[in-house]
Ligand SMILES: NC(=O)C1=CN([C@@H]2O[C@H](COP(=O)(O)OP(=O)(O)OC[C@H]3O[C@@H](n4cnc5c(N)ncnc54)[C@H](O)[C@@H]3O)[C@@H](O)[C@H]2O)C=CC1
């Protein structure tokens with residue numbers, strides 16, 4: 317199946333490279349100059365410097381051309397741009413199936429991306445999402461990686477998973493779309509939390525505690541939303557939480573590290589220079605937690621730090637001072 321990958325940031329480029337290891341794959345990005353440079357160097361020097369594209373990756377700066385020459389579309393943009401891109405491609409999509417690999421919620425409404433896709437595209441085409449522990453750089457460098465493909469259309473999930481498959485890449489399929497999306501979003505908030513703790517040099521015990529109790533928060537919210545617990549314990553939840561809470565390639569972790577060292581969000585954003593989904597996702601996870609009356613103290617205290625209501629030290633003191641309770645309710 318020939319994909320057009322829409323979004324030529326680090327993850328879109330890496331996924332297009334992975335698909336192109338198997339067959340012709342189109343990579344489209346909105347920045348004409350950046351696409352021309354990619355065409356010339358056969359690499360994405362801004363996001364994945366020095367890593368050459370496979371021969372079957374086709375760089376395309378024209379959106380209509382990209383879609384008309386593909387059999388399926390994979391959208392890989394920041395979550396805040398997801399709805400806009402879908403509206404733009406809807407008239408071009410025809411009966412091509414649609415996948416995405418963005419992680420997060422629609423800002424302002426807190427809707428899951430599959431809800432946004434359902435509203436804009438409807439049941440016009442099969443849909444799936446790709447998620448799990450996968451740093452773009454490692455995938456671009458062809459390091460062994462496992463992801464999950466979630467869809468209510470099992471056949472399309474299988475097609476995506478086969479299109480992505482290689483000696484160093486395996487994609488497991490799942491029918492739990494909400495669980496897969498929730499895991500990939502909440503782990504970004506928890507990567508901020510563990511990053512903050514590491515930036516404050518609180519040590520290994522603290523990181524393990526935040527990851528474990530953060531996981532408990534994810535599971536509580538997941539239960540309220542009807543997710544399968546095993547999805548959250550799998551690649552899209554725990555797997556991605558471990559990766560982004562411990563791996564310094566994570567932009568969310570690096571944002572947390574900067575906040576923990578006392579830097580401002582704005583200055584850290586400048587330094588990182590790429591999308592940090594966890595900042596906006598914190599608002600949307602809090603919105604969901606309140607709506608479903610779920611206790612999520614780590615998320616809540618990340619929210620307070622991000623919104624300047626507490627310093628990192630005050631947040632730590634407040635979390636450590638909470639009432640004692642059973643580990644499992
Ligand atoms: N980088 C990674 O390792 C991974 C990223 N993701 C997710 O993939 C999504 C994209 O992230 P990255 O590629 O890493 O971000 P990035 O910061 O590397 O690049 C973002 C790209 O999106 C483009 N973009 C922004 N608004 C757009 C719009 N309205 N229309 C078209 N293009 C637009 C930008 O021009 C830029 O090329 C995020 O949701 C992220 O959480 C998921 C797994 C791994």
Ligand SMILES: O=C(CO)COP(=O)(O)O
Pocket residue numbers: 419448449450451452504507556559560565566567568569591592593
């Ligand atoms: O989702 C990711 C890896 O699975 C990338 O994480 P960051 O967005 O924190 O870099």
